[in-house]
Amino acid sequence: MGFVLKVVFAGGGTGGHVFLGIALARELLRRDPEHEFLFIGTARGMESQIVPREGFKVEYIDAGGLKRVGPVSFLRNLLRVPRAILQSRRLLSEFKPHVVVGVGGYSSGPVVLAGRWHRIPTLIVEPNAVPGFTNRILARFVDRAALAMPEASGYFGAKSVVTGIPVRAEFGDMPSRDPRAPVFTVLVYGGSRGSRALNTIVCSALPLLKDLGPRLRIIHQTGKQGLECVRAAYAQAGVEGCVQPFFERIYEQFAQADLIVARAGAGTVAEITAAGRGAILVPFPGAADDHQTRNARALESEGAARMIPERDLQPSRLVEEIRRYMYRPEELAQMEDASRRLGRPDAASKIADLIESLAARRQSGRQVIAQQH
Secondary structure: OOOOOEEEEEEOOOHHHHHHHHHHHHHHHHHOOOOEEEEEEOOOOOHHHHHHHOOOEEEEOOOOOOOOOOHHHHHHHHHHHHHHHHHHHHHHHHHOOOEEEEEEOOOHHHHHHHHHHOOOOEEEEEOOOOOOHHHHHHOOOOOEEEEOOHHHHHHOHHHEEEOOOOOOHHHHOOOOOOOOOOOEEEEEEOOOOOOHHHHHHHHHHHHHHHHHHHHEEEEEEOOOOOHHHHHHHHHHHOOOEEEEOOOOOHHHHHHHOOEEEEOOOHHHHHHHHHHOOOEEEOOOOOOHHHHHHHHHHHHHOOOOOEEOOHHHOOHHHHHHHHHHHHHOHHHHHHHHHHHHHHOOOOHHHHHHHHHHHHHHHHHHHHHHHHHHO
16 A cells, blocks of 8 residues: 555454454454554443454443433433543544544544544444444444445435454355264354353243254354253253353354354344355344344345344243254255355455555555645
């Protein structure tokens, strides 16, 4: 590019948001290892754990959510906004980025607005068919919006570019599974913090799954709060399971999985399609604007997944679905092919192109101003 690119990735909260930013940083580093990055989020979010382990710098602001909170929390978090913007302005003044990228979560709002204040080019990544509350607010202020799905373009108009959602390169590089393997492996994946509902349903289904004997293996990411109860349920049912609160390299578990039982968050959907795996998707019914249902339906309509609303997923239904794909490998193979067709392995590259384009435009503007003086 002719200069060292400096990018701020703003937002976090969930592992999906954080790994999105990390995937973009890795792609930009692949292009030039001299580029510099700063992640800005909150100390309560997953970014505080993940970003330092990945070798990047992270700073924190005092921000809170304004959607799906009680009136007291709403008022308290609303009063935090001016302070969060001031904190963000200070961090941007110190780091002097060429571009600010909002990767999702409520903490992205103050940072992106601060970037606008400093006249730094801004880009947001919208992973869902229906934009979240923060991105809907930011839509009028940002320069570009990278979208996972074309359905969201109406919120951003001419700023929209459909790119897909970046995931770590290991998902796209994953080999196809071996349908002749003697053990059928199911990955239960409720997201970076786990899912209480999925934990409960799976644990209730374990006595019924015991009949499948050594043919079945389950890998289960529980989240911290559900770990001990879920481990006890596996032990009591006598079912083999690799049960952990969080898998840092979840792509390794994806590679082992024949079937994935998961929520339908945008990051999870992007990982599933990049990996070309078949899935039973159970949308979180409390997701803002019911966006997980729309994500799941988008995959199901293409034959890439099976969607089951949480209210309909009884333990016996889950066992029936697992048996179905275990003993009908041709159906699972068709689902995998459809999933792979929907994957966008070049998403990180496309968004990195947008970031570089915004940065180059900013540099050109600075050079023109310098020449005029």
